[in-house]
Amino acid sequence: MGRGWVLADSSSIADDYHDFWRELKERIVQYQVRTVLCVNCELVLLYWPIGRNILNRQQPRGWGAKVIDNLAVYLQIAFPERMFADN
Numbered sequence: 471m472g473r474g475w476v477l478a479d480s481s482s483i484a485d486d487y488h489d490f491w492r493e494l495k496e497r498i499v500q501y502q503v504r505t506v507l508c509v510n511c512e513l514v515l516l517y518w519p520i521g522r523n524i525l526n527r528q529q530p531r532g533w534g535a536k537v538i539d540n541l542a543v544y545l546q547i548a549f550p551e552r553m554f555a556d557n
Contacts, residue, residue, distance in 0.1 A: 524537060524541065
């Protein structure tokens with residue numbers, strides 16, 4: 471197991487402990503999945519209107535206006551830990 475963990479002899483562990491352990495693991499996995507789904511939902515709620523706004527600004531200016539390229543540069547400056555531009 472590494473990390474200095476010591477497991478008790480399985481014969482000394484009550485049968486209900488295994489059930490408890492399995493339920494605990496299942497609950498953790500369920501909440502991990504729910505968390506990922508919530509984060510994905512929030513990201514869609516963030517990015518969908520951003521995309522709509524970009525399209526609305528880009529349409530009258532045309533593709534040559536480089537709206538997305540310019541936004542990527544400004545976003546990279548504002549959030550340097552993220553990758554918004556093609557580097």
